[in-house]
Amino acid sequence: MKKRTIMDGIQYLFIFLASAISIISLVVIIVFVLRKGLSHVSWDFLTNSFSPSDPNSGILPMLVGTLYTVGVTLLIATPISICSALYLHEYAKANKITEVIRFAIDGLASVPSIVYGLFGFSLFVTILQPFTNGYSILSGSLTLSIMILPVLIKTIEETLKTIPNELREASYALGASKVQTIFKVILPTSLNGIISAIILAIGRIVSESAPLLLTAGMVYYMPEGIFSSSRTLTTHLYYLASEGVSDEQRAQAFATATILILVIVALNLIVKLVARRIQKKVG
Numbered sequence: 001m002k003k004r005t006i007m008d009g010i011q012y013l014f015i016f017l018a019s020a021i022s023i024i025s026l027v028v029i030i031v032f033v034l035r036k037g038l039s040h041v042s043w044d045f046l047t048n049s050f051s052p053s054d055p056n057s058g059i060l061p062m063l064v065g066t067l068y069t070v071g072v073t074l075l076i077a078t079p080i081s082i083c084s085a086l087y088l089h090e091y092a093k094a095n096k097i098t099e100v101i102r103f104a105i106d107g108l109a110s111v112p113s114i115v116y117g118l119f120g121f122s123l124f125v126t127i128l129q130p131f132t133n134g135y136s137i138l139s140g141s142l143t144l145s146i147m148i149l150p151v152l153i154k155t156i157e158e159t160l161k162t163i164p165n166e167l168r169e170a171s172y173a174l175g176a177s178k179v180q181t182i183f184k185v186i187l188p189t190s191l192n193g194i195i196s197a198i199i200l201a202i203g204r205i206v207s208e209s210a211p212l213l214l215t216a217g218m219v220y221y222m223p224e225g226i227f228s229s230s231r232t233l234t235t236h237l238y239y240l241a242s243e244g245v246s247d248e249q250r251a252q253a254f255a256t257a258t259i260l261i262l263v264i265v266a267l268n269l270i271v272k273l274v275a276r277r278i279q280k281k282v283g
Contacts, residue, residue, distance in 0.1 A: 159193025
């Protein structure tokens, strides 16, 4: 009994230390970036266009390009991932085909992002150039959609596995069809898991730079639509960090990183607020 108590205490200590290291690391990074960049953030910085010759120029085109990219990518990837997860868990039988599909999904999740960028450049920028206009937000979003599909599918499928079979059986007992059960019972019940998957996807979309460098380009002008080439905040931060030889450019890089963090937080809050409203209507 005493030995078991000691082992439990050691396990608790390791779990506590791992959690503390994770939280402290996150806090240190955020505080460091905010301390370096927050003082350089101003209204002009947010609303002015960028100019390489002006170290005090703004990031409005990159901010708009980021929002475009996130929105279009989620519009493409979210419905596909939800339908794929529903098929794998609700319709597909456990056989060799589903094993191959799940193996492929796991494999795609581990592919480096630069490989997705090269694929997107070859397909969307080059082959499908008449439809995507080459280097464009649409090409970048299509590439990112393929890249985040494995994460979305796996996360949503794991959420579907947590739904008790009793809920499905109760729905069928009341005379509901398979489709009605999915839309009236399964999807509303798994909404929190789907929102968590979308939040993870937003973080992945906003943080990527390599695929967008090869598909969306590095144009720093205000995008006119999804067929325009554009920078995101991440690719702009890469540009500033690689060119940042002056104190003004370094300050602008930290200010851009600060806005990037705030944009991620804001998008996550918006997604959660929308989810709550949907849950209220469904409930």
